Amino acid sequence: MIDTLRHVFELNGFVGIETRAVEPGSSLLKKGETSKEIYLLSRLQEVGHEDGKPVEDRLGLHFDLTVPLSRYVVENSGHLAFPFKRYQIQKVWRGERPQEGRFREFVQADIDVIGNGELPDHYEVEVPLVMVSALEELRAYGLPKATVHANNRKLSEGFYRGLGLSDIEGVLREIDKLDKIGADEVTQLLVKECGASLQQAQACLELAQMTATSGAELTEGFNWLCSKHEISQESEAYQLAAQGLATLAMIVDEADRIRPGAVIADLKIARGLDYYTGSVYETFLEGAEGLGSICSGGRYDNLATQGSHTYPGVGLSIGLSRLLSYLLNQVGAHASRVSPASVLVAVWNEADRASSNHIADALRQRGIAADVAPTAAKIGKQIKYADHLGIPYVWFPAQAEAGESEPQGDQVKNIVTGEQVEASPVSWTPDSLYAQQQVVIGA
Amino acid sequence: MIDTLRHVFELNGFVGIETRAVEPGSSLLKKGETSKEIYLLSRLQEVGHEDGKPVEDRLGLHFDLTVPLSRYVVENSGHLAFPFKRYQIQKVWRGERPQEGRFREFVQADIDVIGNGELPDHYEVEVPLVMVSALEELRAYGLPKATVHANNRKLSEGFYRGLGLSDIEGVLREIDKLDKIGADEVTQLLVKECGASLQQAQACLELAQMTATSGAELTEGFNWLCSKHEISQESEAYQLAAQGLATLAMIVDEADRIRPGAVIADLKIARGLDYYTGSVYETFLEGAEGLGSICSGGRYDNLATQGSHTYPGVGLSIGLSRLLSYLLNQVGAHASRVSPASVLVAVWNEADRASSNHIADALRQRGIAADVAPTAAKIGKQIKYADHLGIPYVWFPAQAEAGESEPQGDQVKNIVTGEQVEASPVSWTPDSLYAQQQVVIGA
Incomplete structure (x- = not known):
């Protein structure tokens, strides 16, 4: 999901940034209700004499990506080209009561456009549309409209x-x-x-x-x-x-x-946070309205300021962990297999491990993810290991049969379909259905 | 760098996991010197009465990815197929004195193979070789051998x-x-x-x-x-x-x-941590030995235990932030441009913004990252904006000239070379040299 969002954001010219996990208490305390949920840090040496230090002077974990953005913009205003279009996908932390779909640690994916002194209105329609096209890409993983x-x-x-x-x-x-x-x-x-x-x-x-x-x-x-x-x-x-x-x-x-x-106009949308000054947005999923808004934001004219100078912005934020939890628990999305490997190369006996490694390396050089059996156990046990990891193909290296000087050719078996064919690691290609680890919906 | 490492680890059949940022103080305190550097958390409500709680019962930020791995393995031992090959690329935090190449927040990239009760020796050569092949891929970004x-x-x-x-x-x-x-x-x-x-x-x-x-x-x-x-x-x-x-x-x-x-045998390699029981590894860069080891690890037979049952493992960890700092500051590696967009579509006047957006969308649908000029400023100013972001192409939408009913064709200009050609957003392709944001070494 992160890769997909990143791709859409970059296609739209947003620059990715990443900021440190901590911000000063003084910045974190400014955001009303959410501020009550901050986690403050102490170094081990300070334990026992933390009380003397005011919360404003301590460091806390960020609870959103907007506070870090406003610091970033002010600190880097001299180097940035405005309007500054940035995306940021990171963990945030909130000390709220954990419950279904609410986590104390979760990932947010934010896009914002920040102007220098002024910001044209057209971003107020473009930014939510970028989010819609990003969410549209997630429909492949079972997300509703x-x-x-x-x-x-x-x-x-x-x-x-x-x-x-x-x-x-x-x-x-x-x-x-x-x-x-x-x-x-x-x-x-x-x-x-x-x-x-x-x-x-x-x-x-x-x-x-x-x-x-x-x-x-x-x-x-x-x-x-x-x-x-x-x-x-x-x-x-x-x-x-x-x-x-x-x-x-x-x-x-x-x-x-x-x-x-x-996008529709819906005049009940209010947003709890008081820093919005114009447009506000919430996003709902068809048939999953009970989930609440999965992507919210708005326009803020005074969030980042430097003396009397302001950096007005408009942005939206996806609560990614909550979406993922919905996809896993309600939609039944899951990985097609545990291991990213599409092939397990079998090992006939430990003395032959080098030739199995050699086959795996040849496959990897062609971009085919491969693993090698951990031990030269009975072949049934090796196939079971592949099965446990969801690896669809097991590769049998050529073996010199008794009485023959030339080894037989390699064979590869699709353990899902049972089909077994002769194959060479420099030319064989997995069926596209089994080639990559994928997201599957339902059983 | 993270994408590159992830690719190599998955090609080799390692399963990616991610764990929460916090672990119990009782686990974090077990690792000697490094334990002194932990950051403990307090919720805002607890501030002022933190002292009563023993450090063992508090939560702290993880300072490596090995403590979380051992918890993960014990918690999930019933579901995992052993040997469990996992990679993990995450931030870690240490309250040490910050200095050149030493950060309080940094990214580690770890691979480990964990056995159930026993672990074959051959992983002690395979795991460091996977790291070498990963580091080999980073040579494209200027990393020495x-x-x-x-x-x-x-x-x-x-x-x-x-x-x-x-x-x-x-x-x-x-x-x-x-x-x-x-x-x-x-x-x-x-x-x-x-x-x-x-x-x-x-x-x-x-x-x-x-x-x-x-x-x-x-x-x-x-x-x-x-x-x-x-x-x-x-x-x-x-x-x-x-x-x-x-x-x-x-x-x-x-x-x-x-x-x-x-890989060479070097009998001075000792490793500070006392949980290694067999092989130990450190990794040095040719011509940058002063940087110290950039990728270290070893075999540990007793790190993860469940009663009398043990999960022996072998793993290595790359200190990624330190490598990045070296590449940026010593090798001169940097992004070829600020914006991921390869095209900036110009806007003749605000009334025509829709047609510029339309062109940008057509390019994006073909996988070409595009941005649209923020305002219908003078064309010179729009080109300057592209230049500031390092966007190599500026697209000029067709314009109906005075006295003509049909608009002229679109044109696209490479602002690096000055070359300008007629182009259509459904067929034009950027020169491969300018198509993607890349890592460049030197000026």
């Missing part, structure tokens, strides 16, 4: 302000819970936690229930909702919403032109 | 005991310093720290100075040294040494037959 659900923070904020609400972060936080706890509970929370009247709360839910597959449908629906709730198109609040509306309409229309059905 | 220097713990121990010495680990520890501090200082340390007489110490150094490229030369030299120091071939000590001598002679002769010059 993925759809990106997009929203825009400015659109939501403008609408909430137009309703007369002011605790925008609070409203977004509650709306984010919609799929988990349902409309009734969210309405109650909006009233209780965010100072909304029942009518305001219901308006927020009406917005959250809107989806659209074209810019025209989106604009019409949004404007209808605004007039229903008496939000004037002349108001400052509407002007803010209109910026988000224009970007979101552009994203849906452009995406539809390039890859119909890949 | 590598030679494995092999010794055997039993040979050394038998000889030392034959001399009348009993602090075998102590003697090995001092001999291990030979390259760093020289013969005179080692002699003094043997006398001072290991209870050796001056004559005994000098005999240890005579052994350490022996090298051999054939089993016969090794055996002759060793036996001559034994008779010089009156170690009888009838003695128990000599019998122990003879076991090591036979294995080492086999290794040198077998390796010489398969890959002449790849």
Whole structure:
């Protein structure tokens, strides 16, 4: 999966980077809820006197690849060509409660485009489309069709302000819970936690229930909702919403032109993290919506800053371990065999091991992965070893029969089909079905 | 480098595994000197009351891939086919003092073969030869020729005991310093720290100075040294040494037959770690001996145990980050360009971006990595952006000239050579010299 994603990201001109596993506590503590899950490090010598050191001055394991990216961009701004398109596939660590599909150590695959001072809007449609094409490649491993659900923070904020609400972060936080706890509970929370009247709360839910597959449908629906709730198109609040509306309409229309059905507008998408300033994305799998979003992100204008200078960016992140867990446990994807070798060369007796090694080396030089039997056990035992590793072919080196001076020719047996043929290590080629270790779905 | 190593290991039938970054303190504390360098983890909630918990019960980052392997083998012994051939390429962490070529976070690439209760000797020559063939592939990136220097713990121990010495680990520890501090200082340390007489110490150094490229030369030299120091071939000590001598002679002769010059016997090789029980290996680069061993390992009979059951193994480990640092800083290896894209598609104006995207997608579908200009800036600026990223080709989409209804054909320019030709995204192919991002040596 990592190789596949890397291939797609590079085809699209993203530069791969890798950053160290640790970041300073001061950076890690800045990201709200997720910050509570950090793991801090101590050297063995420090054990017993760790308490004196403030968390900000200690090192912790990164819990995402965005904090490291913002440090990387600031540290290397002098050398980078902007917009900087980077991909990064690494382990991250979170001290949350482990459960089905939630791990304390997992792999994320991120792509981001970072501008220097400014960043053109078109990346807000291109970046999610690169992720869609990457996820499309993973369908070979049994992944269902993925759809990106997009929203825009400015659109939501403008609408909430137009309703007369002011605790925008609070409203977004509650709306984010919609799929988990349902409309009734969210309405109650909006009233209780965010100072909304029942009518305001219901308006927020009406917005959250809107989806659209074209810019025209989106604009019409949004404007209808605004007039229903008496939000004037002349108001400052509407002007803010209109910026988000224009970007979101552009994203849906452009995406539809390039890859119909890949991206829809879904106005309940809120994202828990508070650093997004425009587009936000979540991605759901057809028939596996219960898995939640498998690839999320958005546009952030202020994540990386250097004095008053900013590096606005847009990016998405795939939670790869969770996807893999889904493919293994729900879809039944697995490796076609344990060993990467497609051939096990048998050994008639230890004195002949050199000739078996020689055959294996000849095969390897032609790119055919080969192993040699560990001992000159009975041939049945050697075949059993190949079978245990899923190695499909067993190679029998030529043997000088009693009374003959010339050895018989080599033979190779496909232990799956039982077929056995004469073969030479400089010309024989495995059937393509058995040549490579592959991903197989189902039994 | 990782891809290259992975390819070689899989060609040889090694199964790739990856283990979590953490192991229990109790396992990490078992490995002598290196154990002092562990990093322990605390969850944020635990900060302030970490002291109560014994180090053994805490989690720490792994400092090698051998501790995780022994846990993995014991945990999965029921599912594995033995001998289990595994490779593992992962980051490890050590809290040592950072210096040129020494990092606190670095990548190791390990191969090991683990037996169940027993492990045939032939792996003691095959495993180092797989490493040599892997290092041979890295010569394309400027790595000098590598030679494995092999010794055997039993040979050394038998000889030392034959001399009348009993602090075998102590003697090995001092001999291990030979390259760093020289013969005179080692002699003094043997006398001072290991209870050796001056004559005994000098005999240890005579052994350490022996090298051999054939089993016969090794055996002759060793036996001559034994008779010089009156170690009888009838003695128990000599019998122990003879076991090591036979294995080492086999290794040198077998390796010489398969890959002449790849492995030599070098009796000063001691290895700091005390879990090796037979063969030990270090690997040096021609002309870069000062770098020290870049790939080390050995045979261990008791590393992984389950009750009284043992899983003997033999393995070697490449310190990959150190090699990379050498290639970057001493050899001058570097990427041929920053971006993986070989083509930048220009954009005449923002309204035409869709047609530029369309061209880029057509190229990508044919496996040609392509980027699209970030803005419809002046063409000179777009070419400069390509140049900054090292992208060799700039693609100019067809443009409807004033007064013509049909657009002119697309053109593509090699900005390195200046050559510009008409081209179609469904048939054009980059010159192989510029097609892929590559490793280049020198300016």
